[in-house]
Amino acid sequence: MFLQRLKLGPKFNLLLALVFIGGFIISGLALSNVLESRAKNEVTSKALILIQTMNSVRDYTSTNLQPLLNPRLDTDSTFIPETVPAYSATEVFQRVRKTDPYKDFFYKEATLDPTNLRDKADSFEADLVDKFRKDSNTKELSGFRDLPGGQVFYIARPLSVQKESCLRCHSTPDKAPRSQIATYGAENGFNWKLNDIVAAQLISVPAEEVLNNARQSLVMIMSILLAVFLAIVAVINYLLKRSVIHPIRQMARTAESVSMGHMEEEFRQTSRDEIGALAAAFNRMKSSLEISMNLLNKKH
Template sequence: MLKNLKIGTKVNLLLTIVFIVSIFVSGTALSSVLQHKAQNEVTNKALILIKAMNAVRNYTQNRINPLLAARLETEPAFIAETVPAYSATEVFENLRKNEEYKNFLYKEATLNPTNLRDKADNFETQLVERFRSNTNLKELSGYRDFAEGKVFYIANPLVITDQKCLRCHSTPEQAPKSQLATYGTENGFGWKLNQIVAAQVISVPSEEIFDNAKQTWSLITGILIAVFAVILLLINFLIKKYVVQRIRKIEKIAQQVSTGDMDASFEENSQDEIGGLAAAFNRMKSSLEIAMKLLNQKN
């Protein structure tokens, strides 16, 4: 089938195949790069926020708690600001008041929390159980669907490493009176030293970032298609003008010579391969004229 096609058609077919393959390969590579970049952006945002919340927790544990710990026995209401988890959560809630961070989420999801606000849901409970079943596991990440859309989460285990934390979480008898007055005696007790009690979970909205990556991919792919199309048309025009039309001209003259028109000349001033072909036809025509004259003389 291909043997019956004209050179121009064959060239167009070849260029079209190259065009399609190039767009597919470049589009796939670009999509992979943009998806990887978007994933890194989401992950970096989550890691930065986790580090910031850990800084708040450490400051509360090392600076705020020692200053206020003695008042926990005398105050009528529990001073929640002495708890690292409470401080980190409150700071993050203040951060969420900014429009840019309103869909970001932070939670120290606890199986048996003192403050029921921190109670782990089914998904978060599974995270805690996974950390408990594999104590070498230091981080979990993935995607989760919320009503606001898909979010990327990073979770770290929270372990009781400080004996002082058990004052509020071992038994109600050891807990500060203000804590019992505020939260009661039912929740947040029975914790043990070196036990994983919670998962620190930061959730970052990812749909917008990945949508932006898709829009960028569509824009760049559209530009590539336009550029390739222009190049294809330009190459097609140049091939027709400087190859196909010149070959057709030589073909036409060759047909004239074949019918006995020896006045036709293969005029071609170019020094390229087609010019060489025209020169060869001119020499062949000259040789044919000489041969015909000799044949006529003998006759």
């Protein structure tokens, strides 16, 4: 009933607005998912580059630094942590974080039983390691997790014992360097085996950064869509008034004039579309009406 009381222009605009609002909501939801996925991919791409960099640091440490420093592990009174690839990678990453693009990134080699308890995996990280152990085909995990400081987006990869040289410090306490036992004790970081997955290499970034990137892109795109819609509505309204509403109003005025006896009025036919066909039909009806009235007047 409400629509029936509206004029053609407002009725058309209302229906068009309803269609647009529905499409706008559906598009917004779809775009939100797409843009969030894109933001994740951008962060993941950066994270993977950093992981490759940290792996290069690890490889350099085990290949170049360990052979130079290993002889001192049994003679020095304290352990030299720079011989440990995980330590070197973590320290290098702390320096990387001093640059703006990576200041919000965090790196950890979350280990189930580490020598240095700084690398101890929490329950969430331990679950990741367990997933890597249960499925050797899983090479990467990512997602969101909640921390006391807020939600973060993480990327994790498995770390396994790939070199025999690692077992010098991690097989049994009696084979470990004396400086290691003196510094860290004989309780942690032992009974590792070759090719065992012992840790998860994680890089995380505050989720707000990921979500903000998606929100900013979404707001920009939806604003453009809204502007385009308003422009389209303005053009359609102009064309509707010019091509439909104005001719119909003219015909309504002519019909009213004819009904008052002004038979000289003509329904203007300015186009060959449906509006033009309607005007032609009205003119034929007026002519027929005029002939009928003339015949009726002659009889009287």
